[in-house]
Amino acid sequence: MIFVNIVYFCAQRKYWILLDILIYELNDYTMRTFSPDDENNKKLVDFLKKLGLSASEIKTVTNTEIEFKKGENVCKQGSFASYIMILKEGWLKSFVENIHFKSTVFKITKPFSIIGLSCLYGDNHYHFGCQAITSSKVCLVERVVFDDIIRTNNKFASEIIRMYSNSLQNLYDRLNSISNKQSLSKVCDSLIYLSEKIFESNVIPIIITRRDIAELSGLATENIVRILAELKSANAISVNKKEITILDMDMLKRFSCFG
Amino acid sequence: MIFVNIVYFCAQRKYWILLDILIYELNDYTMRTFSPDDENNKKLVDFLKKLGLSASEIKTVTNTEIEFKKGENVCKQGSFASYIMILKEGWLKSFVENIHFKSTVFKITKPFSIIGLSCLYGDNHYHFGCQAITSSKVCLVERVVFDDIIRTNNKFASEIIRMYSNSLQNLYDRLNSISNKQSLSKVCDSLIYLSEKIFESNVIPIIITRRDIAELSGLATENIVRILAELKSANAISVNKKEITILDMDMLKRFSCFG
DNA sequence: ACACAATATTGACAAATATCAATATTTATT
DNA sequence: AATAAATATTGATATTTGTCAATATTGTGT
Helix, strand or coil: CEEEEEEEECCCCCCEEEEEEECCCHHHHHHHCCCCCCCCHHHHHHHHHCCCCCCHHHHCCCCCCEEEECCEEEECCCEEEEEEEEEEEEEEEEEEEEECCEEEEEECCCCEEEHHHHHCCCCCCCEEEECCCEEEEEEEEEHHHHHHHHHHCHHHHHHHHHHHHHHHHHHHHHHHHHEEEEHHHHHHHHHHHHHHHHHCCCCCCCCHHHHHHHHHHHCCHHHHHHHHHHHHCCCEEEECCEEEEECCCCHHHHHHHHH | CCCEEEEECCCCCCCCEEEEEECCCHHHHHHCCCCCHHHHHHHHHHHHHHHCCHHHHHHCCCCEEEEEEECCCCECCCCCCCEEEEEEEEEEEEEEEECCCEEEEEEECCCCEEEEEHCCCCCCEECCCCCCCCCEEEEEHHHHHHHHHHHCCHHHHHHHHHHHHHHHHHHHHHHHHHHHHHHHHHHHHHHHHHHHHHHHCCCCECCCHHHHHHHHCCCCCCHHHHHHHHHCCCCCCCCCCCEEEECCCHHHHHHHCCC
């Protein structure tokens, strides 16, 4: 996969634009036809069935699959939004970043989820970036294809609306945390989010780095280290090489609420 | 209209909940039948027609109309989400706030817009608050009614999805500004947002207070005053009792981008 | 027109958080 | 296994932004 970065001055919008053109090299994945054997494919199909897609629609949306290595960009903020993405395997983080690459993560994505719904209509550019935090497999669905299905499949449209609702609610919560709270509360919010919404466990694995928690909380990495040490000494969490374990969720929620 | 505030400890969620029950008193407005005379009603009907609603659907969603005075709460964060709202007259601000009432505004709403789409599905509580910044008239539509229309009216569903896309894009932009930028850039972003997206003019009227700009930028009111003075002395804006006028949008955009 | 309340403004200062630098630890690569 | 690279940790310090207090201005209701 190739990124071509073009910075140009857009006369009409009087604005510098960082245009990142994402070129997927045609490879075995993009060329392969859908095979229902593999375990993950089965789960993906189940997920899509539950959303109300027919067999042929499922075939359409799973037709093009791309593998991303850890750290690779799945989509770049500001680039042309060609695809809606379905995460089949691995973990992604979605974020907004400024021109100096200071970045704020607003969502961690697990399989099986849809990424890029915000680009379905609107100004055709991704307003966020997305990066693989582990090696991941993603199905790319052209926007028009996705739009067609929504227009013809009521059940699917309704499920997509449900996802939009959830995305908005999540964003309101994140914005409230990042903008209105102090550092301790922000970190607690991030840990609660990761535990309850993402990993559905009191254990947060080390695939989430200190830096990820920092970007999720809108803080500097060094502060995360300090606050985690604080929470550890309060017996709210325990920390080892492999994971962060939440020992006292009540305490985290009190900190989250009153900070 | 009456607010009943109940603070209770939710044992299941191990969380203090501030439950604000919003009781609308039945009055002439809620009892009145739809009258197509008045000018604003006509515009509202046009708006709803463009969204693909039939005459009877329009009648349904405009049936209950409530007037809010300046400063009144239209909906309270954390309260039970019963209604989707359509703004017919006036201006609202939507925000997230923490327990100490530090609040961040993420959207200014003008007529004719729909508020509360994020509550259509999900956990049944408003994740944001909304307040009238001028006296306003709002149509309340029960969630189930709104949901029914979406399920049966494809065109409308598609338009609603368009709104969701826009809301998400706006939120990403706001989050990027509030979380990743410095104060000058944040204020410029707010002014650009107000000018381009809300008032569609280089003049921002005084119905938007310094405090509103502060909440929109995620800063303290005093800092807004200082930064506006800075922008004024740079000839980027001019300020008088009635309005802020943007003189040099390019400059604001450069500040916004590089800050 | 007057009094009161809300909003705007300014300066001094405090608090929170980021930054920088140095080092330790862990993971990845050959 | 050795080395390099990435991530984590700690302390000292700088910067940004918020807070507080005092005052000015504007808007509102009688």
